[in-house]
Amino acid sequence: MDWEPIDTAPFAQDLEICVIERGEVHALIFPCRRVDGGWSNADTREHIFVHPTHWRYWFEANGTKH
Numbered sequence: 329m330d331w332e333p334i335d336t337a338p339f340a341q342d343l344e345i346c347v348i349e350r351g352e353v354h355a356l357i358f359p360c361r362r363v364d365g366g367w368s369n370a371d372t373r374e375h376i377f378v379h380p381t382h383w384r385y386w387f388e389a390n391g392t393k394h
Contacts, residue, residue, distance in 0.1 A: 330384065331382035331383065332382060332383055333381075334381055336383075337362045339361070339363070340361065341361065341362075341385065342359040342360070342361060342370045342385070342386040343370075343383045343384065344356065344359065344360070344383065344387075345378070346380055346381050347378050347381065348379075348381055353381070353382075358371060360376065360386075
């Protein structure tokens with residue numbers, strides 16, 4: 329699935345997000361959710377302090393949507 333611009337990220341969905349760190353693009357290794365005021369880890373519900381650039385739906389290793 330192609331990456332989408334971060335400003336189009338839906339709420340209440342498990343997402344894979346990318347961040348730029350030290351000039352390199354990295355996808356986070358856990359599912360995230362867009363929440364009021366930012367982002368959270370979808371599994372733990374803890375707020376995470378990131379500034380993502382792109383998103384796509386999170387899929388498990390077996391290909392199922394999380």
